[in-house]
Amino acid sequence: SQTIHQWPATLVQPVGSPLSLECTVEGTSNPNLYWYRQAAGRGLQLLFYSVGIGQISSEVPQNLSASRPQDRQFILSSKKLLLSDSGFYLCAWSVVVALQETQYFGPGTRLLVL
Amino acid sequence: GQNIDQPTEMTATEGAIVQINCTYQTSGFNGLFWYQQHAGEAPTFLSYNVLDGLEEKGRFSSFLSRSKGYSYLLLKELQMKDSASYLCAVNLYNQGGKLIFGQGTELSVKP
Numbered sequence: 001s002q003t004i005h006q007w008p009a010t011l012v013q014p015v016g017s018p019l020s021l022e023c024t025v026e027g028t029s030n031p032n033l034y035w036y037r038q039a040a041g042r043g044l045q046l047l048f049y050s051v052g053i054g055q056i057s058s059e060v061p062q063n064l065s066a067s068r069p070q071d072r073q074f075i076l077s078s079k080k081l082l083l084s085d086s087g088f089y090l091c092a093w094s095v096v097v098a099l100q101e102t103q104y105f106g107p108g109t110r111l112l113v114l
Numbered sequence: 115g116q117n118i119d120q121p122t123e124m125t126a127t128e129g130a131i132v133q134i135n136c137t138y139q140t141s142g143f144n145g146l147f148w149y150q151q152h153a154g155e156a157p158t159f160l161s162y163n164v165l166d167g168l169e170e171k172g173r174f175s176s177f178l179s180r181s182k183g184y185s186y187l188l189l190k191e192l193q194m195k196d197s198a199s200y201l202c203a204v205n206l207y208n209q210g211g212k213l214i215f216g217q218g219t220e221l222s223v224k225p
Contacts, residue, residue, distance in 0.1 A: 032211045043217040044157070044201065051210050059212070090156055094211040100164055101211050103147065105156040 002027035004106040006091050012112045019064075019078040021109050023091030026072065031093040033074040034103070035066055038088040050074060086113045116140045118216035120202050125222045126192055134187045134219045136202035144207040148176050148187045151199045151218065160187070162205075189221075197223045 003026045013019060025031055035047040046059045048066035056066050063082060067075045074091060091106040117139045126132040138146070145164040149157035163169060163178035163185060175188040189196055199220050203213040 034212065044203075044213075044215040046212050046214070049210050049212050057210060057212075100162055101145070101205060102159060102162055103205075103211065103213060104159055105149075108156045110154075 002093075002095065002104070004091060004093055004104060006089075006106040006109050008109060009107065010110045010112075012114060013081050015083055015113055016080050019076070019081050019085070019111070021076040021089055021091075021111075023074040023076075023106055024072055025074075025093050028072070028093070028095060030071060031095060033068065034092040034094070035074065035076050036090045036092060036105075038090065040087070044090065048076070081113045083113050086111055116204070116206075116214045118202060118204060118214060120200075120216040120219045122217065123220045123222070125224060126189075128192055128194060128223055128225050130192050131188065131190050132192060132221065134189070134200050134202075134221065136185045136187075136216055138183050138185070138202075138204050138216075140204050140206060140214060142207035142209065143180065143183075144205040146176075146178055146185045147201075147203040147205060147213060148185075149201040149203065151201055153198075157201055160200075192223050194223050194225070197221060 005024050032051050034049045036044045038044050049057050050068045064078050089109045092103050094103040120136045147162050148160040151157040161176040168177045173190045178185045199218040201218045202216040
């Protein structure tokens with residue numbers, strides 16, 4: 001069966017520090033991968049998605065970046081965090097089941113920038 | 115632009131039935147997801163509708179009308195554990211499977 005991992009689960013970082021969040025998927029190959037952010041009391045906002053190794057699409061301009069160095073690895077990074085980067089970061093992957101696409105989320109990383 | 119609307123909050127009684135509506139105006143609609151999200155946790159998949167009509171999964175059912183840009187999630191025999199946020203999300207056609215989410219409906223189930 002397929003599983004998705006994210007780490008760390010919780011992170012507290014000072015403003016201006018770098019960031020690296022990792023997401024890995026098991027049990028599938030060539031998945032579509034996504035990074036979402038959910039601010040407190042808000043809906044999910046798509047940040048990046050990737051349809052293959054080295055292929056990244058950015059949805060919103062910001063100080064974050066994403067990379068996909070391996071088929072089942074998706075990394076979210078920042079060189080200098082802002083206070084507004086605080087939130088719940090969710091990695092997701094999609095799979096086609098019975099001709100229908102389904103998207104599943106990882107457990108998430110809760111980031112607090114102080 | 116893309117616009118997805120759902121009520122912010124709803125309250126219902128244990129054992130009752132509740133319907134959570136979602137309307138959307140998007141370009142390139144491919145299908146509509148419903149997710150459940152408990153406080154502090156990641157969303158979990160409930161349903162995905164591509165064709166018009168009602169799909170039932172146990173106590174949960176989801177309906178879609180593509181011509182009206184409308185969907186609802188129906189929860190029967192409500193339980194206290196159903197208190198959560200319910201997220202409506204549209205899958206955009208030919209855009210790598212990316213989803214556009216509504217703000218979510220916070221459902222409170224009272225005894």
